[in-house]
Amino acid sequence: MAKLFVNSCALVFLLLLSTSVKSGVSQEPGRCMKSFDCPGCDKAACRQQCRSNCTAPTYKHGFGSCKTDPSTQQQGAELMGKHGINVPRGVAVSSVDEIKKVIQDVFPKENELVVKSQILAGGRGLGTFKSGLKGGVHIVKADQVEDIASKMLGQILVTKQTGPQGKVVSKVYLCEKLSLVNEMYFAITLDRKTAGPIIIACRKGGTSIEDLAEKFPDMIVKVPIDVFKGITDEDAAKVVDGLAPKVADRKESIEQVKKLYKLFCDCDCTLLEVSLIPQMLMLKY
Structure with a gap:
């Protein structure tokens, strides 16, 4: 049967007052962000407390949050697999x-x-x-x-x-190595204009998404998500219809988009980017 698979991915975890790009984030791993609640706190002690007491993808405790590094593709694939998202072995x-x-x-x-x-x-x-x-x-x-x-x-x-x-x-x-039918781009990030998450997708491959967005802006699909309601079937359907998968099941693809959004929220991401979503014909799955 045909499935949508996530192939190349990047996750950038939440950091208060940070700026993020595809290749990383601006501040050092584990830096304490408690200063809003306890000015002058012992950063080293706080960092150690976070690492000792927390097992979540982002370090958290009652006073604030610390951050981890952005993920490599391997780490991103592992997190996605745990959330039921199709990834190659x-x-x-x-x-x-x-x-x-x-x-x-x-x-x-x-x-x-x-x-x-x-x-x-x-x-x-x-x-x-x-x-x-x-x-x-x-x-x-x-x-x-x-x-x-x-x-x-x-x-x-x-x-x-x-x-x-x-x-x-x-x-x-x-x-x-899997057989590709075609390639697409998918990302979820935070949008200042709507003050919430936004899904950005393109039915053409995403290895050079910046060039595609400049040359063919009409191909870019943008679906803002209400942060209070969360992603709806209608939101996910807009994304899938914009991607226009050729062989993947539409209903299953909608579920995959919803799972990607759940991962974005569960892992406190500022950016979840799949620079290549291939449709792959997987008869053995």
């Missing part, structure tokens, strides 16, 4: 030694896998390693995964969002 590895076991245990029947460098920056697929390797995302035969991963791990990847200094790749994400 994937595992993050930090050493070449782990790869054989992962392939044997998780992908024993896969002929090809996708190897994705994990850094907090966009544009990885079009990036270049300082070693000379082109691209931070590769589709390779299963027996070639070790070779390509070894050329990524520990190397510096430069993308349009990292600046010339680039970022060190300490993990790669191995995931199954």
Whole structure:
């Protein structure tokens, strides 16, 4: 059957008075935001208290909240999977030694896998390693995964969002390769104009959504969500109809949009972005 799958994602967690971009947020991880309630508090002690007492995706306690880092694709996929959102199977590895076991245990029947460098920056697929390797995302035969991963791990990847200094790749994400029917873009963020969440979607692929929005603004679907009512079936249907999926079931797609919104709220996100929503024909699911 055909399904909508979430492939490439980024989550940026709530931070009071922060500004966020696709590749990260402005302040240091774990910085205490208690100052509204207790001016002059011991930031270090508060930070330690948060980390000791909280298990939620964002650190919270009775006096205020602290923030975590924005997620990598692996972390985003794990959170989405827990919320019932369709994501391809994937595992993050930090050493070449782990790869054989992962392939044997998780992908024993896969002929090809996708190897994705994990850094907090966009544009990885079009990036270049300082070693000379082109691209931070590769589709390779299963027996070639070790070779390509070894050329990524520990190397510096430069993308349009990292600046010339680039970022060190300490993990790669191995995931199954699925057959794409077409690609779409989806995001939920906070809108100052409506003072609430807004869903932004486009029926064309989102790897260069800024360019698409500039050239074809009519393709961009914007659906503001009433923060008090939450997302309705009608809101989700507007998004799905704007995406115009070709083969995915409309009713199931509406449910997927609602689950993405629930994740946005449950994890206190300021931005949930799926830069690539592929429709994939998955006969084995």
